[in-house]
Amino acid sequence: MEVKFCSSCGSPMETRDVDGTPRRACTACSFVHWGNYSIGVGALVERDGKILLVRRAQEPGKGYWTNPGGYAEQLEQINETVRREVLEETGIEAVVTGVAALRDQPRAVHNLYVAFSMTYVGGEAVPDGVEVDAAGFYSLAEMDTMNVAPFTRWLVDVALKRGGSAGLAVDEAPIVPLPGYGLFRC
Template sequence: MEAHYCLSCGQRLEIRNIGGENRKACPGCSFVFWGNYSIGVGALIMKDEKILLVRRRQDPGKGLWTNPGGYIEQYEPIEKTIVREVFEETGITTRVNGIIALGDLPRNVHNVYLVFLMDYVEGHPQPDKVEVDDAGFFSLNDMESMNVADLTHRLARIAFQQPSYGLISDPKPIPSLPGYGLYHVQRL
């Protein structure tokens, strides 16, 4: 969605050069429209040398097998988002281990996609029948005969290669900013 009016006071936005870029800004208050962004999360969950996949029941990607995932809610910490999304889609309980991939798709709505390596905790794959119509653990060999999304195929290979844990969550990122999350490289 393109913004034409100030989200703070309702005045029509004008174009101003801010930081060397033309941006929409409000002539009546300090509001600047920085753009449309969407943050998605994906999970790679391994169990018994297999990876958890779901078959999309709706577009985008209807009929494709993908790794579970979704989008963050406005006030939801990102680690809770991915645990929630996996549970909602599959009934599997997981725990975040680290971030092992980052996708970046700049376009009308700039999409950033964080892929988490997750620890399997418990549960049997049960599709939610809303977003996904099937779920299960599959080997790379199983995936060869399945209609797996290209990105998911690539991410599965990363998971099967026994990756490092990438970025891990800092348990005490910045005490003065409640709810702030920070990820850093794990020291070897």
């Protein structure tokens, strides 16, 4: 669907060349529509060699076992999004330790999915009864008998076979204070 009106001032949009790419731009202000994007996050919470999984109670993926996750809110850092989603879906408290994997899925709404390594802090896995109807920590052997979504199988492999690497780790003490930034580094 083509953007017809500016989301900043409401004026009509036109197609213009912006840096060699046709883009929808406002006829009255400087707003440029750069595209449609969504940012998804997922948690890889490990405890005693097992990974936290949930069974989806809603579409998409109803009936599949996946890692907990969701979509970033406009004014929420993605490392807070994943922490919140894990707590909401399972009652598990966990903290982000790093970025384990990324999935880039260009399509009508370009989706970037960030999978976070997380450390279990506390709680018992209890499904929220809305988005998920089951939750728990499962071993690879247990997953063999479960309806685990293919992408989640790949993420579990990443989580359990990363060879001691935490991926991109949280930068707790950047050399320059950058309040409001979510910073990760090798």
